[in-house]
Each structure stands twice: as C-alpha cells, then as structure tokens.
Amino acid sequence: xxxxxxxxxxxxxxxxxxxxxxxxxxxxxxxxxxxxxxxxxxxxxxxxxxxxxxxxxxxxxxxxxxxxxxxxxxxxxxxxxxxxxxxxxxxxxxxxxxxxxxxxxxxxxxxxxxxxxxxxxxxxxxxxxxxxxxxxxxxxxxxxxxxxxxxxxxxxxxxxxxxxxxxxxxxxxxxxxxxxxxxxxxxxxxxxxxxxxxxxxxxxxxxxxxxxxxxxxxxxxxxxxxxxxxxxxxxxxxxxxxxxxxxxxxxxxxxxxxxxxxxxxxxxxxxxxxxxxxxxxxxxxxxxxxxxxxxxxxxxxxxxxxxxxxxxxxxxxxxxxxxxxxxxxxxxxxxxxxxxxxxxxxxxxxxxxxxxxxxxxxxxxxxxxxxxxx
Numbered sequence: 001x002x003x004x005x006x007x008x009x010x011x012x013x014x015x016x017x018x019x020x021x022x023x024x025x026x027x028x029x030x031x032x033x034x035x036x037x038x039x040x041x042x043x044x045x046x047x048x049x050x051x052x053x054x055x056x057x058x059x060x061x062x063x064x065x066x067x068x069x070x071x072x073x074x075x076x077x078x079x080x081x082x083x084x085x086x087x088x089x090x091x092x093x094x095x096x097x098x099x100x101x102x103x104x105x106x107x108x109x110x111x112x113x114x115x116x117x118x119x120x121x122x123x124x125x126x127x128x129x130x131x132x133x134x135x136x137x138x139x140x141x142x143x144x145x146x147x148x149x150x151x152x153x154x155x156x157x158x159x160x161x162x163x164x165x166x167x168x169x170x171x172x173x174x175x176x177x178x179x180x181x182x183x184x185x186x187x188x189x190x191x192x193x194x195x196x197x198x199x200x201x202x203x204x205x206x207x208x209x210x211x212x213x214x215x216x217x218x219x220x221x222x223x224x225x226x227x228x229x230x231x232x233x234x235x236x237x238x239x240x241x242x243x244x245x246x247x248x249x250x251x252x253x254x255x256x257x258x259x260x261x262x263x264x265x266x267x268x269x270x271x272x273x274x275x276x277x278x279x280x281x282x283x284x285x286x287x288x289x290x291x292x293x294x295x296x297x298x299x300x301x302x303x304x305x306x307x308x309x310x311x312x313x314x315x316x317x318x319x320x321x322x323x324x325x326x327x328x329x330x331x332x333x334x335x336x337x338x339x340x341x342x343x344x345x346x347x348x349x350x351x352x353x354x355x356x357x358x359x360x361x362x363x364x365x366x367x368x369x370x371x372x373x374x
Contacts (some may be wrong), residue, residue, distance in 0.1 A: 003029075004170045006069040006095075010057065012082055014047060017099045017124055019136030022052050024175030027138040031183040035063065043133045064089040069167065072098040072106075075240075076247045079082055080109040083119075090118055095164055097122045097171075101191065102247040103149045103184035110151055120168045121149035121184055123191075124177060126340040142176035142312040142346060143336045149184035176312055178338060192251035197259060200252070202234040255359030304357040307337060309345035309370035317347070323367060329360045345372050 011018045013144060014036045022034055036044055047053045057063060057230065060082065064070060070086060072079040079098045083106075086096060096119045098106055098323035103121045110119040126144040148168045150159055160181045172179035182190070205227075213219040221308065235301050245252055269277040271346070333349045340346070351357040364371055 002166075002170055002173075004032065004167075004174050006032070006167065008033045008035070008067050009069040009071065010037070010064055010067045011053070011071045011073055012037055012060070012086075013071075013073035014038045014043065015073060015134050016127065016131050016133070016136050016140070018071060019047065019052065019133040020126075020138070020140035021071065021073070021099070021124070021171070021175060022047070023136055023138035025171070026052050028174045035067065038133075047133060055083050058165060060085040060089070062089055065091050065144060067091075068094050070094065070096045070172075072096065072100075075243060076100040076102050076105070076252070077243055083109055083113055087113060087115060094118060095120060095167055097168055099124055100247075101195075102244060103187050105247050107149065107151060107184045116151045117164075120153055120164050121151075121187075122168055122171075123147040123149070123187065124172075125338070137309070139176070139309075139311045139346065140340075141172075142336060144177050144178050144340050144346075145175035145338050146172035148179055148188055149174070149187050150181065150328045151184075153206045160289065188248050189251045189254075191249055192255045196241075196248055196252045197255045199233050199236060200245070200256065201259070202231045202284045206231050221290060304332075304354055304358065305348055305350035306361055307340075307345035307372045308347045308349060308364065309372070310347050312346065320347075320364070320369070323363060324328075324360050327359065327363055329363065331360075345370060 009025070009032060011022055011034065014022065018036075026034065027111060030054075033055070034053045035055040035057050036047060036053045037059060038044060041056070044053065044056045048056060055063070064086060068091070070090075072082055074082065076220050079100050083096070089190055090096075096115065099122055100106060101123055103123065107119075107121060110116060111208075118194060124141050124144060124146045126141050147238075148157065148165060149163050150162060151336045165181060169181075209219045209227075264280060266278070269281070308320065310320065321331065321334075330352060332352050334347060334349045337346060349360065351360060
C-alpha cells in the first residue's frame with residue numbers, strides 16, 4: 001500500500017461520512033493537516049477539540065489554495081454547486097473529490113466547468129441510521145467498498161491508471177476501505193439496480209399492505225419474517241432517497257421499466273396457471289440469489305442476525321466469539337459487511353434461532369459493543 005502524498009486537505013461538509021474519512025486519515029496519518037468548513041460551527045469546534053481537524057474554515061476562501069486535496073461531503077444536490085466557488089482557489093495539481101452516492105450529475109458539472117483534470121469522484125459504501133459528525137468514527141469505512149469514478153478523457157474513456165485516480169485509491173487504503181474503480185455511468189446503473197430501485201420496491205410493498213389491509217389491521221399484525229426482511233430498507237430517510245431518485249432518475253427509470261416488465265410477465269403466468277414458467281422463475285432467482293449470499297436456503301425465512309460495529313484489529317473477532325462461547329451461544333455465520341450504506345456495523349453475525357440471537361445481543365450489549373438489528 002502506497003502512502004498518501006497529499007499533506008494538506010480540506011473537507012467541505014463534515015458529517016457522518018466526511019467526519020469518518022477525516023478521523024480515519026488522522027488516525028493513520030496524524031501529520032496530515034486537515035481543514036474543514038460546514039455551516040454548524042459548533043461541530044467544527046468539536047472536531048478541532050477532538051484533534052480530527054487542525055483548522056476551521058469560515059467559508060470557501062483563499063485558504064483552500066493551500067490544499068492539494070479537497071473533499072465535497074455535502075448532500076448530493078449541493079456538492080456540484082460548490083465546484084464553481086472552489087475553482088478560483090485551486091492551486092496547480094490540486095484535486096477535488098466527492099462522496100456522493102450518485103455520480104453522473106457531478107461529473108457532468110465537472111465537464112461543463114472544465115475541471116476534468118482536477119476531479120475524481122468517490123462513493124464510500126457505508127452509512128448509519130445516525131447522522132452527523134458526532135456519530136462519525138475512525139473505522140466506519142474499514143473493509144467497506146470505496147467506489148472511485150474517474151472523469152471522462154477527451155476520447156470519452158475513463159483513465160483508471162491516472163495519478164489522480166491513484167491518489168484517491170491511496171485515501172481509501174489509508175482508511176482501510178476497499179477501492180473499486182468504475183465508470184461513473186456504470187456506477188449509477190449498478191446502484192440503481194442494487195440500491196435505488198430496491199428502496200422503491202420496498203416502499204411500494206409497504207404501501208401495498210397499508211392500502212389493502214382490513215379494518216382490523218391483520219396484514220400489519222401478521223407482517224413479520226420474510227415481509228419485514230425484504231421491506232426493512234423502507235425505513236430509510238425519505239428526504240435522502242427522494243434526492244437520490246432525482247439525481248439518478250434516468251438509470252432508476254430504466255431499471256424500474258425492466259422490473260415492471262418482469263412483473264407483467266409473472267402476472268400473465270400466474271393468471272394463466274403456467275406452473276412450469278412460475279417454477280422456472282423461482283428456481284432461477286433462487287440459484288442466482290444463493291450465488292451471492294452465505295445463506296444456502298432457497299425459501300425466504302426470517303434472518304436471525306444483527307451487525308456489530310467493531311474495529312479491524314488483530315483479535316477483535318476472536319474476542320467477540322469468546323464472549324458468546326462463554327455463554328454457550330452458537331454462531332451460525334460471521335462475516336464482514338463490505339457495503340454498509342444502510343447503517344449496519346462492520347460485522348454481520350447470524351444465528352440458528354431467535355433465542356440465540358437475542359441472548360447474544362444482550363451479552364454483547366453488556367460489553368458495550370455498538371449493535372444494529374438487521
């Protein structure tokens with residue numbers, strides 16, 4: 001792993017993700033000088049007291065000309081707007097990056113402003129149900145995927161091997177994340193399919209039950225197990241997801257149309273009693289699903305699992321295992337969460353039954369672990 005070469009960096013926005021990146025960099029490289037600006041000055045003052053940042057910025061001003069790397073860590077609809085005000089303060093060789101979960105909009109703005117040589121996009125795939133600097137940690141992004149999206153060159157191709165891209169790779173590696181380089185348009189297509197459309201589907205399923213329940217509310221009463229598993233993401237922030245849908249509208253619409261077309265085919269097969277076609281539908285889905293999961297069962301069942309926020313250091317997993325083994329609690333599976341945008345901890349632990357899961361949860365709570373139900 002190559003060391004970061006950037007010595008002075010700035011954060012525009014210092015919330016959960018920005019604060020966690022800053023903490024991770026400072027932990028690994030305390031020699032790096034970090035500036036930061038956000039509207040809530042009290043949080044910047046707290047970050048300075050914490051030793052996470054060295055200098056508070058009052059706004060987008062000339063002090064940014066000291067920086068070789070600038071992070072845009074505001075909501076996706078604001079990141080692109082900061083590019084214009086930052087541009088006059090860029091010194092030669094300085095690089096801007098962002099942490100937004102949609103990339104096409106900001107890359108198009110970069111091209112329009114002629115900043116192609118000064119920008120590389122980024123999307124750390126981690127998050128939390130809690131927000132703000134006060135909930136940031138220096139290990140939030142450990143073992144999480146960090147998507148890096150190069151700008152388009154004159155020939156319309158992304159240069160993954162450019163020194164600028166490698167600088168962001170170094171950032172990801174410094175904080176313990178797993179860098180993956182993607183074309184920004186492919187990034188938005190992928191996240192539309194695996195993240196954005198599933199959020200819409202989950203919310204639609206919840207709405208289906210809400211709008212068709214009987215007067216006694218029996219659908220809601222009996223909604224558990226599989227239904228709660230596949231609709232959990234419907235509890236996410238409506239403000240954030242409406243913004244994401246606006247920023248990534250074209251890929252989301254394309255994937256929604258494909259999904260709706262598949263539902264129309266399923267509808268026809270169900271209405272016409274085509275049992276063989278319906279079987280193939282379920283069987284193909286089961287086979288593919290099992291190829292990307294550590295649960296080898298085809299039918300949907302309640303998942304007895306939760307996640308644990310834990311620092312990646314020698315002995316941390318064995319310590320946790322010993323705590324549970326001492327109480328006779330058997331673990332079914334344990335693994336690293338590489339994509340943690342929904343707020344899960346770094347580890348996911350699954351159990352054979354609800355009793356074991358609840359006993360493990362209580363035991364780890366006693367030892368002050370940060371836990372998240374799944």
